[in-house]
Amino acid sequence: MFTLLILAIGFYLYKTGDLQKWFGKMGTHVPDNTSARQTIDLRYAAGKITEEEYVKLKNLI
Structure with a gap:
Protein backbone atom coordinates (compact mmCIF):
# COMPACT_ATOMS: atom_id res chain seq x y z
CA MET A 1 0.00 0.00 0.00
CA THR A 28 25.67 17.79 -11.25
CA HIS A 29 26.91 21.23 -12.08
CA VAL A 30 29.35 21.36 -14.96
CA PRO A 31 31.47 24.48 -14.67
CA ASP A 32 32.08 26.45 -17.81
CA ASN A 33 35.52 27.08 -19.28
CA THR A 34 35.44 30.81 -18.60
CA SER A 35 35.45 30.34 -14.83
CA ALA A 36 38.35 27.90 -15.07
CA ARG A 37 40.28 30.30 -17.28
CA GLN A 38 39.63 33.19 -14.93
CA THR A 39 40.85 31.14 -11.99
CA ILE A 40 44.05 30.21 -13.82
CA ASP A 41 44.60 33.83 -14.84
CA LEU A 42 44.11 35.02 -11.26
CA ARG A 43 46.50 32.41 -9.86
CA TYR A 44 49.11 33.36 -12.46
CA ALA A 45 48.66 37.08 -11.77
CA ALA A 46 49.04 36.48 -8.03
CA GLY A 47 52.26 34.57 -8.63
CA LYS A 48 50.95 31.29 -7.28
CA ILE A 49 51.88 29.34 -10.43
CA THR A 50 54.85 29.62 -12.75
CA GLU A 51 54.71 30.56 -16.40
CA GLU A 52 55.30 26.95 -17.46
CA GLU A 53 52.38 25.73 -15.33
CA TYR A 54 50.24 28.56 -16.68
CA VAL A 55 50.92 27.58 -20.28
CA LYS A 56 50.27 23.91 -19.58
CA LEU A 57 46.96 24.65 -17.86
CA LYS A 58 45.86 27.00 -20.64
CA ASN A 59 46.63 24.30 -23.22
CA LEU A 60 44.56 21.75 -21.29
CA ILE A 61 41.51 24.00 -21.42
Whole structure:
Protein backbone atom coordinates (compact mmCIF):
# COMPACT_ATOMS: atom_id res chain seq x y z
CA MET A 1 0.00 0.00 0.00
CA PHE A 2 2.87 2.35 0.86
CA THR A 3 4.51 1.62 -2.50
CA LEU A 4 1.31 2.45 -4.33
CA LEU A 5 1.11 5.77 -2.48
CA ILE A 6 4.71 6.62 -3.41
CA LEU A 7 4.05 5.73 -7.05
CA ALA A 8 0.90 7.87 -7.11
CA ILE A 9 2.74 10.86 -5.65
CA GLY A 10 5.60 10.36 -8.10
CA PHE A 11 3.22 10.18 -11.06
CA TYR A 12 1.45 13.34 -9.92
CA LEU A 13 4.75 15.21 -9.56
CA TYR A 14 5.83 13.94 -12.98
CA LYS A 15 2.64 15.18 -14.62
CA THR A 16 2.86 18.63 -13.00
CA GLY A 17 6.55 19.00 -13.92
CA ASP A 18 7.72 19.41 -10.34
CA LEU A 19 9.63 16.13 -10.46
CA GLN A 20 11.78 17.32 -13.38
CA LYS A 21 12.49 20.60 -11.59
CA TRP A 22 13.51 18.73 -8.46
CA PHE A 23 15.84 16.37 -10.33
CA GLY A 24 17.24 19.31 -12.29
CA LYS A 25 18.29 20.97 -9.06
CA MET A 26 19.95 17.79 -7.85
CA GLY A 27 21.95 17.30 -11.06
CA THR A 28 25.67 17.79 -11.25
CA HIS A 29 26.91 21.23 -12.08
CA VAL A 30 29.35 21.36 -14.96
CA PRO A 31 31.47 24.48 -14.67
CA ASP A 32 32.08 26.45 -17.81
CA ASN A 33 35.52 27.08 -19.28
CA THR A 34 35.44 30.81 -18.60
CA SER A 35 35.45 30.34 -14.83
CA ALA A 36 38.35 27.90 -15.07
CA ARG A 37 40.28 30.30 -17.28
CA GLN A 38 39.63 33.19 -14.93
CA THR A 39 40.85 31.14 -11.99
CA ILE A 40 44.05 30.21 -13.82
CA ASP A 41 44.60 33.83 -14.84
CA LEU A 42 44.11 35.02 -11.26
CA ARG A 43 46.50 32.41 -9.86
CA TYR A 44 49.11 33.36 -12.46
CA ALA A 45 48.66 37.08 -11.77
CA ALA A 46 49.04 36.48 -8.03
CA GLY A 47 52.26 34.57 -8.63
CA LYS A 48 50.95 31.29 -7.28
CA ILE A 49 51.88 29.34 -10.43
CA THR A 50 54.85 29.62 -12.75
CA GLU A 51 54.71 30.56 -16.40
CA GLU A 52 55.30 26.95 -17.46
CA GLU A 53 52.38 25.73 -15.33
CA TYR A 54 50.24 28.56 -16.68
CA VAL A 55 50.92 27.58 -20.28
CA LYS A 56 50.27 23.91 -19.58
CA LEU A 57 46.96 24.65 -17.86
CA LYS A 58 45.86 27.00 -20.64
CA ASN A 59 46.63 24.30 -23.22
CA LEU A 60 44.56 21.75 -21.29
CA ILE A 61 41.51 24.00 -21.42
